[in-house]
Amino acid sequence: MRVGVLTGGGDCPGLNAVIRSVVRKGAQEYDWVFAGFKDGWRGVLQNRTVPLDVPAVRGILPRGGTILGSSRTNPLKTEDGLDRVRRTLADNKVDALVVIGGEDTLGVAAALAEQGIRVVGVPKTIDNDVAGTDYTFGFDTAVNIATEAVDRLHTTAESHMRTLVVEVMGRHSGWIALHAGVAGGANAILIPEIEFDLDQVCAWAESRFRINYAPIVVVAEGATPKAGQMVLKDESVDEFGHVRLSGIGEWLARQIAARTGHSARTTVLGHVQRGGTPSAYDRWLATRFGLHAAAAVHDGDFGVMTALRGTRIVRVPLAEATATTKKVDPALYQEFGVFFG
Numbered sequence: 001m002r003v004g005v006l007t008g009g010g011d012c013p014g015l016n017a018v019i020r021s022v023v024r025k026g027a028q029e030y031d032w033v034f035a036g037f038k039d040g041w042r043g044v045l046q047n048r049t050v051p052l053d054v055p056a057v058r059g060i061l062p063r064g065g066t067i068l069g070s071s072r073t074n075p076l077k078t079e080d081g082l083d084r085v086r087r088t089l090a091d092n093k094v095d096a097l098v099v100i101g102g103e104d105t106l107g108v109a110a111a112l113a114e115q116g117i118r119v120v121g122v123p124k125t126i127d128n129d130v131a132g133t134d135y136t137f138g139f140d141t142a143v144n145i146a147t148e149a150v151d152r153l154h155t156t157a158e159s160h161m162r163t164l165v166v167e168v169m170g171r172h173s174g175w176i177a178l179h180a181g182v183a184g185g186a187n188a189i190l191i192p193e194i195e196f197d198l199d200q201v202c203a204w205a206e207s208r209f210r211i212n213y214a215p216i217v218v219v220a221e222g223a224t225p226k227a228g229q230m231v232l233k234d235e236s237v238d239e240f241g242h243v244r245l246s247g248i249g250e251w252l253a254r255q256i257a258a259r260t261g262h263s264a265r266t267t268v269l270g271h272v273q274r275g276g277t278p279s280a281y282d283r284w285l286a287t288r289f290g291l292h293a294a295a296a297v298h299d300g301d302f303g304v305m306t307a308l309r310g311t312r313i314v315r316v317p318l319a320e321a322t323a324t325t326k327k328v329d330p331a332l333y334q335e336f337g338v339f340f341g
């Protein structure tokens with residue numbers, strides 16, 4: 001059997017661990033050979049492959065990024081996209097495809113599965129917003145990076161008695177902001193799921209200053225003020241129609257400084273959250289996802305995605321997992337209200 005593997009969307013720590021795991025199980029237990037598609041769906045459209053075998057995956061477990069490359073190409077938005085995908089798979093004699101991606105890449109996989117293409121998905125994203133799974137790999141690493149940043153920002157904020165705003169990734173969901181904000185002891189956490197009240201944020205900042213502490217505000221890039229417009233630097237969109245965000249942190253710092261009379265600064269963590277070596281937990285989760293994806297292909301169980309439920313890895317239909325994104329429940333957010341201000 002010949003199995004294709006691709007990684008699509010924004011990269012995240014742990015992609016290489018999945019690739020290694022699929023290849024090791026597939027080659028050693030099932031005697032498969034592989035085709036690695038370059039740069040996600042773009043490589044499938046352009047029929048670009050790289051050799052993928054056990055020697056090719058040696059040493060990649062702790063490496064960030066993806067040895068296959070990635071892109072945000074959407075084949076369904078490309079002329080003849082579906083035919084070109086079919087042609088490439090036939091040309092390379094690929095019997096099944098393991099697709100490692102987030103909501104967009106897996107959304108394409110779900111659509112292809114409906115067309116009879118034999119795919120198994122693996123959920124990745126630092127944002128942790130893929131539905132159907134408790135966690136995605138990459139998230140734990142990003143939270144650790146953001147938490148370390150928050151820890152560091154506390155001491156410099158206090159030296160200058162100023163507000164420090166930390167902007168983290170998360171366009172539609174505030175998982176990174178919530179976890180890193182709670183772990184780092186932030187005084188305000190602002191997430192896309194709940195519009196924030198600027199007066200309230202400033203009141204929290206002022207209450208910190210009153211007791212001689214400097215406020216730390218963790219804001220997800222997709223968070224928006226009440227009855228306000230999204231604050232964007234750049235309004236261009238990618239092939240999946242997502243705007244490129246960034247700007248809310250700077251806007252917030254300016255507002256807080258003007259209203260509290262204390263200076264404020266912003267740190268935008270950006271792609272630092274996606275780079276570098278995966279945490280031990282992400283290596284563990286990515287490895288398990290890879291093993292279970294290979295088992296699903298072996299069982300002929302296509303159109304599914306591996307998912308974590310509690311401590312078990314299960315298979316969920318791709319169509320179900322990609323129908324919605326996983327949001328932070330407001331009740332979960334409210335649990336931490338006691339720490340704000």
Ligand code: F6P
Nearest residue numbers: 010102125126127169170171245
């Ligand atoms: O989807 C993952 C993500 O990390 C988002 O949180 C962020 O908005 C986006 O990728 C950034 O994408 P790009 O690398 O294309 O700028």
